[in-house]
Amino acid sequence: MEMLLSGLSNIATDPFALILSVVGVAVGIIVGALPGLTATMGVALILPMTFGMEPVAGLLLLSGVYFGGVYGGSITAILLKTPGTPAAAATAIDGYALAQKGLAGKALGAATLSSFTGGTISILILMFLSPVLANIALEFSAPETFALAVFGLSIIASISGKSLVKGLIAGMVGLLMATIGLDPILGFPRFTGGIEQILNGVPFIPIMIGLFAASEAFKSLSEMNAKEKVKVKIEKILPSWPEFRNLIPTILRSTGLGTFIGIIPGAGADIAAFVSYNEAKRFSKDKERFGKGEMKGVAACEAGANACTGGALVPLLTLGIPGDAVTAVMLGALMVQGLQPGPQLFSNNGDLVYTLFIGMIICYIIMCLMGLLASRYFAKVVEIPKQILTPIILVLCMVGSYAINNSFFDVVIMAAAGVVGYFMQKYDFPASPIVLALILGPMAEGQFRRSLALSSGSYDIFYTRPIPLVLLLLSAITLLTPIVKAFWQQRKTARR
Amino acid sequence: MKLKRIFTSLAVTALIAALAGCGSNNAASPSGAKAEGGQDAYPKKPIELIVPYAAGGGTDAVARAFADSANKVLPQSIGVVNKTGGGGAVGMSEGSKAKADGYKVTLITVEMTTLPPLGLATFKPEDFRPVARLNADPSAITVKADAPWNTIEEFLDYAKQNPEKVRIGNSGTGAIWHLAATALEQKIGTKFNHIPFDGANPAVTALLGGHIEAVSVSPAEVAAQVQAGQLKMLAVMADERLDSFKDVPTLKEKGIDLSIGTWRGIGVPKDTPDNVVTVLKDVAKKVTEDKSFTDVLQKMNLGVSYADDAAFKDAIQKDSELFAKLVTDLGLKK
């Protein structure tokens, strides 16, 4: 408690750090909102600028970019179906549907509040429960992570949209694409045709940009009418209390899931968002509304994704092990500041660590305020005539996919994915299963085969341990429920 | 808009031409072909430093620290460009095929010598002219703190008596730490159970969780946990003990002649003229003596290790031969 108070006073007397938090959050939101630029990339690119700064100021700048980056993806996902980050691909499912119903403002508001709640609670968990939770990270070995990946993949069934078969097909195509490149155990190049650029796998972010953003831009080509004037009334940004109260169970559940998934090494905000979405749907009485503009769908994804931030910091700070790409960069940032993450961090630099925690919560408050203030203006984006909006989106798609690897190859991949995505939309093949499969496919295969290497070839490892067993059973339920249901329904209609 | 750009670029071109005119007597050829005769002309424009790995990683940190320090001594700036993909193959392949005028230099790493024998690269180590080495880190054998082995001898004896029982984690099949562990098993005549992970950090995590027995990754990647007393480092595969881990013996001390590790340095395409290499080499030397550069590396637990072009070339040659042989022995060639 004393530490907390001194942390609070440290922050309050450090205006420079506060200003940098604001700058960080603003940069993060822009980076997150732009297609292609992810939170990871934002943090990595801002990192060198912090080398000369004081630890608190520098690390809060990075935290701001990190948090803002995770949240920012939702803005463009809701307004333009252009998810800026992989996690926002889940937000786009219901967020964009809401925007099309004219509820863009409220969706943005709900996303902001959910991100804020999820993020802040996860930082509080990080503050008070780190030592207890850190061991979860160590419990998760290859079979556990494999089971988690399978569970994630089973979600494909619930995000398939109109046709279950087509959703599953899209997922399988994604999984097949995910096997392109060096195989995770032997390092054998598969289906590469000698192309160096895909040795480490197909470029995932350009494909996502193409499937979502570019395809949506292509779709709007035929909807252009010079005379038509879309007038959307921007209703209130803040949801009303009854509306928000309705979201609270979803937000809290997603926060718990997100924090937990964040702690697990190798699983990040993208998986957290999809899992939270799936669970929100599972617990909802009104499952049919998901995918057609359900506020809970947006809230779940955003709370889950942002709760991941605090979760991912748990193993980083307490054990010195980064669970995902962003925290790997944060590890470097801490070390350059002379802070060695690990068990000794709290005893050696307790004062500074608690100052940082307080600062992170302030970052989230700043993010919330900025988000709510700006949402009103962001929401106006939907009023921009399509003739102007579409070329802007296409330019951003090009720049975003180029910037990831400074490679024009990725731009070509993006364009190809855009054309494919356009026809997929036209014929009711959903895009999000592909994204999910590309995220989880390599994880599932790598961890499956690593498990067998660890157990010297014995399959016992998958069902003699509690976590994999439970997760695999849950996956079977998640996957089979909609299939059985669809089969039942077909029988019913056939009988009629 | 477009017109303005043309005017601006014309103005800039004129300015560059005028500036170039001061240095050499042939103002109209900024391409460098003629400038080779005019000694000290390099560099006349900003230099691009290709980093074959993503922003935010260890190699990127070395590159950016290098660029920062170099900008203090060079008249022109060095800009870092990350060209990721293929485990370093994409960036190094582009760097090796760049124009040999010294304006596109590459941050080369040990993968320059491992990717070609693995059959995963379109370049050869000989396509580069090494300029200077900046950093080197050996492989280290690290186990859990509560493991039954307290010395490297005990560990290796156990491994010899129980072939394929010791699970040793590395950062990926064919990656440098995998090759280091296989070189060790060849030297002592046993077999490990090699577990490839997707990078060094997951391997260390698995070791912490007790899912494997040892890792062969660099000291930097286990430093935090070793200092915290969760892991213990038994030996390093270096020529001499490390400053940061004075108590950890080298394998050479124990009679095992093995010295394998990663390194990072500056390389240029093979036909690059001498005057360019001389300039860059001097810059690299000054950088490795610059406190701001050594500070960054030290904080990240990376070892500063300067070698000039000749010494660097020899070291690369040795590595190339070693890894080519290892890869063939292991049947890893694709």
Place this chain on the structure above:
Amino acid sequence: MKKVDVFVGLALIILSVAAWITASDFPAVGDTDVGAGFFPKMIASVLILLSLVMIFSSFRRQPGNEPETGAIPWSKTILGFILTFLYLALVYFGGFYISTPLFMICFIWLFGYRKTIPAVAVTVVVTLFVYLVFEKVLQVPLPAGVFFE
């Protein structure tokens, strides 16, 4: 039935079979690992199965149930595709700064938006914004174009 579903299903089956055949040459080392070909083959098999399900169910479905997609002004879609690909090619050769303003102005004009001042303003603002965020704040270079390299 939907012709597209049958066509896509057949294409996917061919693709899967090709992937299966390619994958059977992938190596498997040691006796603990399932090998590099196991996952691709398994995925390809499931994909073949699902494609068959899709093809058969498209035969079973009652005609007339599906809303006709028609009535799409293809000319505009094709124009947009062509413009976009020309833009990407131009970026590759001529770089970002020449191509982007050109593309945006052409696009906005050709799709029937005729207010000059907003069109030019948007073009300038977008180009400047991208320049500032990428080149200045994040220091990520934008494509310079192979002509100027």
